[in-house]
Amino acid sequence: MSEPGPPARADMRRAVGSLVVAAVTLVGVVLVVILVGVLAAPVALFSVFGAVLGPGDGNRIALDIVERSVAARVDRLGYWHEQTDAESVAAERLSGTFGAAEFTPIAWSGRVALGQAATVDVLVRSRVDARAPATFGERGTTAGSAAACYRFTFPSTDFVGADPIDCPPGLAAATLPTPTPTVPPRLPDDAREVIADILADPSAETAEQSLRSAFPASVFTVEVVTTGAGERVVAVGAPASNDCILIVERDDGTLDEPGFDPVWILPGETGCATSLYTDPPL
Structure with missing residues (x-):
């Protein structure tokens, strides 16, 4: 019959046992945390993608198109020296589609001549259709539209400018005038x-x-x-x-x-x- 070991050895065995139990418990907790993280990750990931890659605001995009189209039109008209009247400018230079925006003259006055300038008020509109993302990671677009009014100034021998103005009230329901170009007098063929x-x-x-x-x-x-x-x-x-x-x-x-x-x-x-x-x- 063996005799019990000394007390110091028994205490050591109890300490080792406690460490093993603590280690197993810790590993279990870590595994549980990892499992919860794995299960929750797709939800968090899709939440992030939903916030970052959600559909673009169609109204904001349409307004940006209006602003960029006006800036591009001003650059295209550039330095103006042609003597003409405002109605002709409205009909020939500011009526129709430029870029992705529709330009509609709503008022005009003056003429381009030495020391004089012509002004043309224009309604500029753009529409954006709704578009779903075609591939993963691509943003879609909501449907939207924008409309803004600008006053174009045509000076004599200077650069054309355009400044935003308030659109007249009731413009959407108004019957807008149609500008008719004036044919400037020319020398006869003979x-x-x-x-x-x-x-x-x-x-x-x-x-x-x-x-x-x-x-x-x-x-x-x-x-x-x-x-x-x-x-x-x-x-x-x-x-x-x-x-x-x-x-x-x-x-x-x-x-x-x-x-x-x-x-x-x-x-x-x-x-x-x-x-x-x-x-x-x-």
């Missing part, structure tokens, strides 16, 4: 022949008077000068369309067109004048 016939007619009292009768001052400009070399210089223009004919009658009666830089006849420059030949810009 203008050169008319000028040549007048210069060749010895019975004409003066060439300038005959030219002014043929090209009325309300629409056209006429200048006639004689140089020190005995050359007669004629300039006949239609400022509204930047048309200009420059003819030089040499001392032997022959007619020449010396040509000029088209920029020189634009508003703010020399214009259609005899100085295009006698004193051309540098």
